[in-house]
Amino acid sequence: MPSQFRFFPEQASTFASRIDLLYFVLLAITVVMSVLIFVMILFFMIRYRRGSKVIRGPQVGSNLRLELLWSIIPLVIMMGIFAWGADIYFDRSYPPAAALDVYVVGKQWMWKLQHPQGKREINELHVPRGYPVRLTMISQDVIHSFYVPAFRMKQDVLPGRYTTTWFEATKTGEFHLFCAEYCGTDHSRMKGRVIVMEPAEYQAWLQSSTGTFASRGEQVFNDFRCGSCHSPEAGNRAPLLTGAFGRPVALVGGQTITFDENYARESILHPQAKIVAGFGETAMPTFEGQLDEEQILALIDYLKSLSGQAASPSAAPSAGSSAP
Amino acid sequence: MKMSAIEPRTDYLNAGYSVRSWLLTQDHKRIALLYLLAITCMFFIGGAAAVLFRLDLMTPDADLVQSETYNKLFTMHGVIMVFFFLIPSIPAVLGNFLLPLMIGARDLAFPKLNLLSWYVFIAGGAFTIWAIVHGGVDTGWTFYTPYTSTYSNTHVMSTALGVFIVGFSSILTALNFLVTIHTMRAPGLTWFRLPLFVWTMYATSLVIMLGTPVLSIVIFLVALERGLGFGIFDPALGGDPLLFQHLFWFYSHPAVYIMVLPAMGVISELVTCFARKRVFGYHFIVLASLGIAVLGFLVWGHHMFVSGQSVYAGMVFSILSFLVAVPSAIKVFNWTATLYGGQIGYETPMLYALGFVGLFTIGGLTGLFLATTAVDVHVHDTYFVVAHFHYIMVGGAVMAYLGGIHYWWPKITGRMYPEWWARLSALMIFVGFNLTFFPQFILGYLGMPRRYHVYPEEFQMLNVLSSAGASILGVGYLLPMAYFTWSLWYSPLAGDNPWGATGLEWQTTSPPPTENFPVIPTVVTEPYDYETNSDQTITVRRQGEFAHE
Numbered sequence: 062m063p064s065q066f067r068f069f070p071e072q073a074s075t076f077a078s079r080i081d082l083l084y085f086v087l088l089a090i091t092v093v094m095s096v097l098i099f100v101m102i103l104f105f106m107i108r109y110r111r112g113s114k115v116i117r118g119p120q121v122g123s124n125l126r127l128e129l130l131w132s133i134i135p136l137v138i139m140m141g142i143f144a145w146g147a148d149i150y151f152d153r154s155y156p157p158a159a160a161l162d163v164y165v166v167g168k169q170w171m172w173k174l175q176h177p178q179g180k181r182e183i184n185e186l187h188v189p190r191g192y193p194v195r196l197t198m199i200s201q202d203v204i205h206s207f208y209v210p211a212f213r214m215k216q217d218v219l220p221g222r223y224t225t226t227w228f229e230a231t232k233t234g235e236f237h238l239f240c241a242e243y244c245g246t247d248h249s250r251m252k253g254r255v256i257v258m259e260p261a262e263y264q265a266w267l268q269s270s271t272g273t274f275a276s277r278g279e280q281v282f283n284d285f286r287c288g289s290c291h292s293p294e295a296g297n298r299a300p301l302l303t304g305a306f307g308r309p310v311a312l313v314g315g316q317t318i319t320f321d322e323n324y325a326r327e328s329i330l331h332p333q334a335k336i337v338a339g340f341g342e343t344a345m346p347t348f349e350g351q352l353d354e355e356q357i358l359a360l361i362d363y364l365k366s367l368s369g370q371a372a373s374p375s376a377a378p379s380a381g382s383s384a385p
Numbered sequence: 386m387k388m389s390a391i392e393p394r395t396d397y398l399n400a401g402y403s404v405r406s407w408l409l410t411q412d413h414k415r416i417a418l419l420y421l422l423a424i425t426c427m428f429f430i431g432g433a434a435a436v437l438f439r440l441d442l443m444t445p446d447a448d449l450v451q452s453e454t455y456n457k458l459f460t461m462h463g464v465i466m467v468f469f470f471l472i473p474s475i476p477a478v479l480g481n482f483l484l485p486l487m488i489g490a491r492d493l494a495f496p497k498l499n500l501l502s503w504y505v506f507i508a509g510g511a512f513t514i515w516a517i518v519h520g521g522v523d524t525g526w527t528f529y530t531p532y533t534s535t536y537s538n539t540h541v542m543s544t545a546l547g548v549f550i551v552g553f554s555s556i557l558t559a560l561n562f563l564v565t566i567h568t569m570r571a572p573g574l575t576w577f578r579l580p581l582f583v584w585t586m587y588a589t590s591l592v593i594m595l596g597t598p599v600l601s602i603v604i605f606l607v608a609l610e611r612g613l614g615f616g617i618f619d620p621a622l623g624g625d626p627l628l629f630q631h632l633f634w635f636y637s638h639p640a641v642y643i644m645v646l647p648a649m650g651v652i653s654e655l656v657t658c659f660a661r662k663r664v665f666g667y668h669f670i671v672l673a674s675l676g677i678a679v680l681g682f683l684v685w686g687h688h689m690f691v692s693g694q695s696v697y698a699g700m701v702f703s704i705l706s707f708l709v710a711v712p713s714a715i716k717v718f719n720w721t722a723t724l725y726g727g728q729i730g731y732e733t734p735m736l737y738a739l740g741f742v743g744l745f746t747i748g749g750l751t752g753l754f755l756a757t758t759a760v761d762v763h764v765h766d767t768y769f770v771v772a773h774f775h776y777i778m779v780g781g782a783v784m785a786y787l788g789g790i791h792y793w794w795p796k797i798t799g800r801m802y803p804e805w806w807a808r809l810s811a812l813m814i815f816v817g818f819n820l821t822f823f824p825q826f827i828l829g830y831l832g833m834p835r836r837y838h839v840y841p842e843e844f845q846m847l848n849v850l851s852s853a854g855a856s857i858l859g860v861g862y863l864l865p866m867a868y869f870t871w872s873l874w875y876s877p878l879a880g881d882n883p884w885g886a887t888g889l890e891w892q893t894t895s896p897p898p899t900e901n902f903p904v905i906p907t908v909v910t911e912p913y914d915y916e917t918n919s920d921q922t923i924t925v926r927r928q929g930e931f932a933h934e
């Protein structure tokens with residue numbers, strides 16, 4: 062982590078250089094425009110100071126051509142900047158399918174981070190260089206915001222629903238992790254670090270895990286007897302969850318919805334909100350208040366694994382598999 | 386003209402000296418002065434909070450105060466400066482004083498309502514000050530939920546009540562202005578002969594009328610959730626925290642224009658007067674004001690690019706935010722063009738006006754960074770944002786307010802201010818301001834989040850610079866307090882029109898009589914007709930200068 066004075070932040074993710082380039086273009090526009098305006102003002106200030114002898118000519122009240130010109134040119138430039146920014150924003154909002162998963166739970170005033178392979182960290186996140194990492198985040202209390210300046214990456218972490226974002230680190234080292242949304246007394250102490258490692262090192266670091274996150278989820282699944290309804294043995298009491306994650310679900314009322322993290326969470330905590338078609342009669346009990354955020358995430362990771370989506374230790378990066 | 390200024394006569398100031406004649410006055414000019422006193426107190430309370438936290442930020446650790454206190458300090462600074470100083474500043478003080486004078490009326494349409502709105506303001510202020518005295522509030526001026534509605538255990542309710550109440554004060558003033566502008570213009574004063582300041586008061590009043598009720602509602606909802614446990618914003622109660630942000634910014638983005646449009650109006654008056662020029666592109670400036678008022682309501686989501694709002698919503702808000710930047714740019718170009726071919730003088734009000742144009746340009750251009758979704762992802766909630774909005778609200782609105790106070794001081798009090806001291810303080814404010822806030826742009830891009838009490842060491846140097854600047858800025862603000870007070874007794878009399886300005890307010894005496902004009906004037910020309918009467922006006926100014934020596 063850098064601790065000396067600097068004027069410009071480190072670039073340590075694929076987005077950093079893209080965003081910085083746009084930033085420099087904006088900076089150039091800012092400098093050119095302000096210099097233009099300031100020089101004109103200074104020039105007029107001196108030339109037309111009261112009592113100076115220059116000829117003024119008649120006072121012009123307006124000039125439609127000129128005014129349209131200085132309205133339209135900035136407009137066109139701004140639309141260009143908008144499109145450029147939107148393009149990057151779009152990319153940063155949709156993680157690539159092959160990303161590694163990390164689950165984040167924020168609470169006053171710490172970060173809890175969970176790797177599907179089993180490792181659990183507090184205020185520290187280890188990731189491999191050169192792999193996209195998707196963060197699925199939720200807060201246990203108020204709104205926080207997950208911010209890594211060196212990655213030019215920030216996403217608010219809300220209570221009650223998952224938000225996601227992603228990054229791909231390009232540089233090994235340690236980088237600041239900040240909470241950027243004011244969240245109470247120790248907001249400014251809700252900090253940590255992101256440690257970017259070479260993939261091989263990261264692989265070795267992961268090895269010391271005991272049991273995957275999905276297996277913790279399976280444990281919860283069994284403890285709370287979800288299988289008493291959600292299993293082939295239970296007959297048609299509840300939809301089967303194997304292979305369900307990531308697929309479309311038909312609901313009572315005719316809509317379809319994709320089975321994603323937020324839908325899974327809602328199904329567990331507020332089963333009545335969206336009911337699966339064909340199960341209008343048999344109600345699922347709510348588990349609100351019985352499961353904490355980490356257990357719910359574990360369950361979701363387990364559901365993912367039932368659809369072949371969760372990472373087992375072997376799905377963690379090995380050199381060369383999906384590296385750029 | 387000079388003679389008449391010396392003869393004793395009754396004006397609105399010597400019309401009565403009793404406390405009652407002030408506290409129960411219905412004269413818009415006296416009410417303006419009541420506001421001036423009230424918001425000046427508020428400004429120094431809000432400023433004191435800033436002094437304390439800037440001192441604390443000189444080092445990376447918590448040394449002067451605890452984090453609880455630090456959080457209360459920045460909350461108090463924000464709440465007071467936004468709701469109790471910036472929003473009322475130009476409209477309630479200068480607007481109240483000048484609007485009837487500028488349109489040739491004897492008062493506002495509803496003088497009693499005007500007095501009521503001052504009392505409402507004081508009531509709102511009282512609740513907020515009560516909350517501060519009894520331990521403060523730590524939610525930030527943005528009151529984000531569910532922190533504010535559920536988690537904070539400070540004086541949220543009384544602060545919220547204060548802000549709720551003060552909103553009605555703005556609404557009443559805005560209503561009064563709108564009716565006045567519509568119905569009480571002097572004969573011959575057509576819409577397109579209105580001074581630009583009046584136009585911006587009109588646009589601002591519209592924004593206040595349409596936006597402030599939403600703020601009232603959202604505060605009410607927060608109170609319902611906090612007090613009675615209704616689930617509105619807290620997901621634990623079945624609410625939606627983003628709903629709060631949408632409602633809050635639906636008011637609070639337009640609130641930026643409530644602060645800046647009046648400032649733009651003041652600047653248009655100052656630039657024309659001191660350049661002795663007709664304003665360039667009058668119609669474009671009017672349209673720009675109205676355009677800003679309308680578009681300003683459609684961009685609130687640019688505060689929420691990383692909040693979890695949908696990506697497409699983010700893009701729509703981004704494009705609209707770029708659109709609203711265009712009218713602001715138009716105004717800067719128009720002011721610059723107004724200088725062309727002028728007879729530019731550099732008295733203090735003009736120094737403020739030029740300072741405004743410079744700082745507002747930087748504030749506006751850095752706004753483009755924030756409107757750009759991808760860049761905002763990085764700088765949102767960092768010091769970059771803090772720097773940006775201080776360039777707009779302090780570099781812009783406060784500079785214009787001070788410029789306006791200097792410009793109209795002779796009209797308000799009948800006396801000049803001391804020019805030398807005023808220029809010195811304008812310079813100190815300009816230098817101090819830039820030293821305080823420019824380093825914050827760099828800090829923000831480096832990644833220092835806002836509202837951080839303790840911070841990594843590598844940010845210290847820039848924070849020290851910023852605090853040093855703040856001390857210069859502080860002295861810059863104290864100076865006018867001193868010399869304005871001094872000038873009430875010791876400054877030379879100003880005469881009716883020391884600047885040789887064209888507005889109707891300069892055609893009556895200084896200070897004006899209670900009824901403003903002995904005879905209601907008839908308007909026959911455009912507002913900034915400095916061409917036809919430029920010779921005469923400059924002579925008048927020289928006389929003013931002479932009296933001053």
Ligand SMILES: [Cu+2]
Nearest residue numbers: 240242244248
């Ligand atoms: Cu925080």
Ligand SMILES: [Cu+2]
Nearest residue numbers: 638685687688
């Ligand atoms: Cu805004």
